[in-house]
Amino acid sequence: MLTVLTQDNPKAHPHQSVSDALQFDDASLDAVLVADAWHWFAVETTIAEVRRVLKPGG
Amino acid sequence: MAPRAVAVVVDDGAVLVMHRLSDGAAYYTLPGGSVEDGESIEQACTRELHEETGLHGRIVGQVMTLDNRGRTEHYVLMTAERGELRVGEPEASRTSATNRYCPMWVPLTELADVNLRTGRGATGRDASPSWRGAGHQYGQGSDVRRGRAGVLEVATELSRRRRRLVGPAAPARVADVGAGTGKLTSLLVDRGLVVEAVEPDRGCLPS
16 A cells, blocks of 8 residues: 555655554654544554644644 | 725735724725826825825735726735834724724635625625626636625635745645555645655555
8 A cells, every 4th residue: 555655646755654653753743634544543542642743732 | 987006915924904894884995095196006005005004015016906897906915014003094084983994904814704895885785896807917817706706816816825925834744644545645745745644554566
């Protein structure tokens, strides 16, 4: 999937990882978006991880 | 009829408008007035802005030109250089309990939602002007616009230019988690965002 994504979107930065171990620094993202994939996630650990990587107010 | 020069003054992401109370109707207009003999559009805008609001403006460029019921209206983009916001003449002496003028700033993002009217005939509740696209400089040109559509078009045009007006902001950095084959990713990239696409499944290259 990530290979197809990279081919179709050369400007995007691909990261191979699961949702509750994101490879981003603390408070480094303005928004985290999920399209039709939330049902795959480990919900509680993902929420904590999203909270970690989002900037204050993000 | 003398063309009307309208000052679209933008500062820090907000537009200068005149809040009006007239015979029970509350609405907003943009500062402006007739282009007088021997005056350029830019001169008329600068003069009207100072007369009505007390601000000294600097011309940035044309926003658009519209035909408002046979009267040409030139919308000129300006920035406020100096001065203090106040009600000028003759508006101040026309002020009464039922007729008020109050210059104020409205954020660009809210401009489409406020009751903004322009031009003559804009004082009555049902007297919003109709608009024709003749002479329109930035759009397709000849379609007829009615009521607030022309004003909304100005707001849209301004919003489009907003990034340039308020200076380049750093693009937002967002993560698309569970990005799959990147359907959402491409929409985000198209919006100029820095997109971190997260997906556990690497997949294989199509042969």
